Amino acid sequence: MSTPVTTSTPAPARTAIPAHQRGLGGRLLAAVLTPGGAVFVLAAVLLVATIQANPNFGDPGVIMLFLGRTAPIAIAAIGQYYVIVSGEFDLSMGAVIGTQVVLAGNMIGEDPDKVVPVTVLMLLVGAAVGFANGVLTTLLKVPSFIVTLGMMLALGGLVSYLTGGAATGNPVDEFREIGRGRFENVPVLEFLPYPLIILVVLAIAATLLMRRPFGRNLLAVGDNPESAERSGTSVWWLKTRAFMISSLAASVSGILLVGYAGVHPSVGDGYEFTAITAVVLGGVLLGGGRGWVLSAAAGAIALELLFTLLTVKEVESTWRDTVQGVIIIVAVAVAARGWQAGRRPRGSARRAPSTRIPTTPTPGTTNGDN
């Protein structure tokens, strides 16, 4: 049959999940060995390498500046994670960011009183875009790649048409403060940029959300939509909510980016691919069902650290693309191995690793259509 059979065994009296059999140290080690954990090691290695190349980077203030600058892309990656883990794509992120930036520039203007209502409006627009993406994908059964590509063209084109493709409008400084402001005189860290605080709050919220039934069901839907549907999950509403989260995350990124960049409709161009790269670098499986939300954020930070390292090492900026390309292929190749190893308990002869001995496949095991 066409239904992919997942790795469900007829449950031969399991005592505990193998990953839980070891002590805390062993479990941490096992976690680091999965792609979702390895990205934290990768980020740490890149941080050390960057500090070694440029000792100034070890200064808390510089790191805080870096994290503040990275927050928008990390938030976008968290949003993209929800869509990818449910087995879909969101290519409309960059266009949403452009839309929000232009909305902020033109509707807030020089009036500080409008900051709150317009921000609410922007979030509503973000949610509406996500809702449209989700409904078109789930109810009209159009592949999300196409829906969000269409949304990217339509929304991006509309915004460029309305603005003439040039930067227009300038929001008041109060609004820009969200993206560029900071708490001064913080012990040890020197200062705390607002974007970093927003990132931390959103990351905690995202982690908690993935532990809620919503998150669990989302993983189940990404792993096997058919079995999730048959066990009573409302697949369309789950995926639609994932798209809404993604567009809302893009909107927050847009709000933060207003503080750094000008109000230009093309400010978000390419964000969707950067976000997808970050998510995949975080070990999240394209095709859904596997991955940790914080790894996606760590993937974004690792990616930005990589760019910083390349700048510090004075690699010609034109070669950066090449290095980025090599790194993501290698990272994902390693991750693909990692998930395969991680899916089957080691040292257990219950299931033959079908990848190692391709001539003797065991019924009931697949190595996933990633």
Add this chain to the structure above:
Amino acid sequence: MRSRLQPLTSTGIVVAVLVLSLVVGAILTAVEGRNFLSSGNIDAVLTGCSILGLIAIGQTLVILVGSLDLSVPFVVSLTSVVAAGQMAGEPANVVPAVLLALGIAAVIGLANGLVVSFLKVHGFIATLGMGLIISGYLGSNYQGSHGLAPRSFRLIDATQIGPVPLTFLIMLGCALLAIVMLRRTRLGHHLYAVGGSPEVARLSGIRTSVPVIAAHVLCSVLAAVAGLLLLSRLSVGSPTIGSQGDYDLMSIAAVVLGGTLLAGGKGNIVGTLAGVAIFAVLDNVMGVMQVNPFLKDVIRGLVIVAAVAVYAGREIDRRPARFDRPTGLDAVLQETK
């Protein structure tokens, strides 16, 4: 309603959408006081088809086998600058330059295929990475236009047979070869099998890596042909010509518009060509009506989603009935098996 009357294949629907867009296009063009079917305009539409058509044929093969190719725009740019540099305006250099360009593209496709099939990297990431690698190389070594195509090579773009440009015939020839390959050869059947379910194909005794690699190599080579045709049109190589055309996303959109399942295993070249033609007609009509270039994107986006939505729903609904009497290409496939 239509499906109740008679089982219409998705290719049938795409062709119907194409005919509809041709009629609407002709009417809109007539309203502007121009003749849609004038030889000049037909030439423009067919030329518009040929480049995206070549890339979309390759993309169809890659999508059928269950992968994706996002590196095509950079392959297009790379072949255009490399071939132009090699030709350097000398007619004697044309053949080596073309062979060099096709060879480089084949190596890139081979690398893509090997990474996808042996390193188990998703095609999306493997080719995104490959695209970035090539883009870095292009950015570092080529600023602005490069090289020069001799007059004999530029003739390829200028030649017309009746109202049909030669570039369109080249595209059509490649399409025919691809159709024959998919319908009549072992490789073509394996391509569908692996795209439908790699695991089942493997258990049936197919070496699954071969079709994946072959599809990627063919896709890159077809992108190189597109790059060479662009070179013959522009007469100089340009390192940004591919990314300007958005050929990666537009070719995927054309393939899906043509009724090929993005997950692989189902679809055909004829549908893709119809999808490409819909885009070409749309662009042509919008050009005649002088639509704002930004609004063009809006319309393109809406048309893509709307056109796919027309049949995407029933496509999925029909899937359980795959053991029914097969239609169209599926019938051919089953008979030859």
